[in-house]
Amino acid sequence: MAFGIDFGGTGIKGAPVDLDQGDFAAERVRIKTPGKSTPEAIAEVFVELLGQFPDSDGPVGVTVPGVVRHGVVHSAANIDGSWIGTDADRLFTEATGREVHVVNDADAAGLAEVRYGAAAGRQGLVMLTTLGTGIGSALLYDGVLVPNSELGHLEIDGHVAEHRAANSARERDDLSWEKWAGRLTTYYRTLERLFSPDLFLVGGGVSKDFAEFGPLIDIDTEIIPATLLNKAGVVGAALYAAESAGI
Incomplete structure (x- = not known):
């Protein structure tokens, strides 16, 4: 079972996702986004968030509001500028001890809607x-x-x-x-x-x-x-992680 994290300017939301149903497998948790939202600060929040789901051990997908190529963030219009050039896949994988794959937030929502939502x-x-x-x-x-x-x-x-x-x-x-x-x-x-x-x-x-x-x-x-509304980011991120991991 994959885990999805939707990283936004005000909140970071995450839940394990049942990829057969396209829905949360447990109640979603939300943590306020730190004022200084550098990749390193966000990694600490991810560790805290994942720690609330001790039974979850699958790959983790993370949405980012920016261009992501091969796990590296290349734009940061609404997040801290230090994200640009960050290998987010590697940083978050090392921080959490989980296989992490980062995806643009709209791309995650699109994946979710085509697999489970309005365009299924x-x-x-x-x-x-x-x-x-x-x-x-x-x-x-x-x-x-x-x-x-x-x-x-x-x-x-x-x-x-x-x-x-x-x-x-x-x-x-x-x-x-x-x-x-x-x-x-x-x-x-x-x-x-x-x-x-x-x-x-x-x-x-x-x-x-x-x-x-x-x-x-x-x-x-x-x-x-x-x-799918506010579920799309988390569900799409989890789906992206699972497919990237070959599940």
Whole structure:
């Protein structure tokens, strides 16, 4: 049984995951993210968190809000700059004594949704976008992850997409659902032209309000809300770890 840890700016959440069911195998634990969230400080929290599950001994997956290539973190937009260049797989494996695999947070959510959630059983190109402080993205083709797409950083009409279309932009500019849906239409039409996907999934906390804005997005591709919500990161991280470990 794999273990998933969702590392965020305010909280670190973890639980063992039943990969047959795609759900927590025990109640999730949350620990506040340290003010100085360096990789070394976070490693100490991971040791504490895993210590609360003495019966768990499988591989550990960890989400990181940044680009991750072969276990090395290459960007740190919303976390401590010392993460850049850190071999997080090695650091966390040595700190915890467990096999640890790190994955981008949106990629983890996409894996979970395609295996267990709204896109379970769907073939072709599925694109998850998480609409939050920024826009995270995940591309999966026939269930296989194409990592680190970072499509919130596309430049559209002279603007970085997430600065105009993320949920934080809706709140900042006090946009109605209709006006925000207009910005989202521009964003998703750009993705349509570039990738011709079979399905869009909308994740992030605002996905619970999808009925308010989703039908107003004027695109040709099917677009639906993600369903795993706050479970997606932990479940997807555990799934990533298990597959990386060859389980």
